[in-house]
Amino acid sequence: MTTTVTVLIADDEELPRTGLRTLLSARPGLDVIGEAADGAETLALAASLRPDVVLMDVRMPGVDGIEATRRLQDALPEPPKVVVITTFENDEYVYDALRAGASGFVLKRAPSEQIAQALRLVATTDSVLFPDAVRRLVAARPGPPPRPARGVPALTAREAEILRLMARGLSNPHIAGTLVVSLETVKTHVSNLLAKLGARNRTQAVILAYECGFVIPGAGGPAETPAG
CATH class of the missing domain: 1.10.10.10 (Winged helix-like DNA-binding domain superfamily/Winged helix DNA-binding domain)
Known part of the structure; x- marks a missing residue:
C-alpha cells in the first residue's frame, strides 16, 4: 500500500503558492492539505493540520521561514519535516534554515516531479536530501563559520x-x-x-x-x- 505524504506549502506570494499546490496535488503519493502566507500562519496550520512535510519559502514577512522552522521544532512533539524552497542554491537564508532544523532544500526552478520526489523522500526515508547540494552550499559560504x-x-x-x-x-x-x-x-x-x-x-x-x-x-x- 502506497503511503500518502501530506504537505503544507508556505509562501508569501499567492501565485507561486497556488502553482505549487496545483502541480504537487497532481503527483501520486502527495496530498497538499494547506497553504500559509507567512511564518506565523505556517506555525498555526502545522499545529492544527499536522502535515508530514512543510515546503517552506524562507523569505517571508514577519516570521520568516528560518524562524518558523526553528519554532516548529520546539513547538510540536513530532514536528513536520521541513524542505526549504529557494530561488538561489547558495542563498545564506537556506544555510540558516538547515542549521535551524530543515531537512533539505529544493530550487523553485526544479521540475515539479523532482520537488515531489524530494518531499516523498524526506517524509519516508532517513537519508540526507541531495547531499552534494548541501556540501556545495557549505563550501560556498563566504567568511568564517557562524560560530567558532x-x-x-x-x-x-x-x-x-x-x-x-x-x-x-x-x-x-x-x-x-x-x-x-x-x-x-x-x-x-x-x-x-x-x-x-x-x-x-x-x-x-x-x-x-x-x-x-x-x-x-x-x-x-x-x-x-x-x-x-
Missing part, C-alpha cells in the same frame, strides 16, 4: 564512521550494508551521535560536522541525486 569551530564531541570510532557516511547521503539501510552491521545497530549509533552533536536531524548533524572541520566540504561525494 569547536571540534566534534567525543564520538566513538563507529559513530565517526557513520557520520562520514551520513555526509555522503547514505540512509540507515545503506550504512548497515556498507559496514556489515544490523540496521538496529546503525539506528542506535545515529541516535547517539545526534544527541552528542545536539542535532535535530541528520542534515543538521552533517552541517555541524562541516562547520567543525570533521567533514571537509570539498571532499568527493556521491552523484547529485536524492539519497534513499
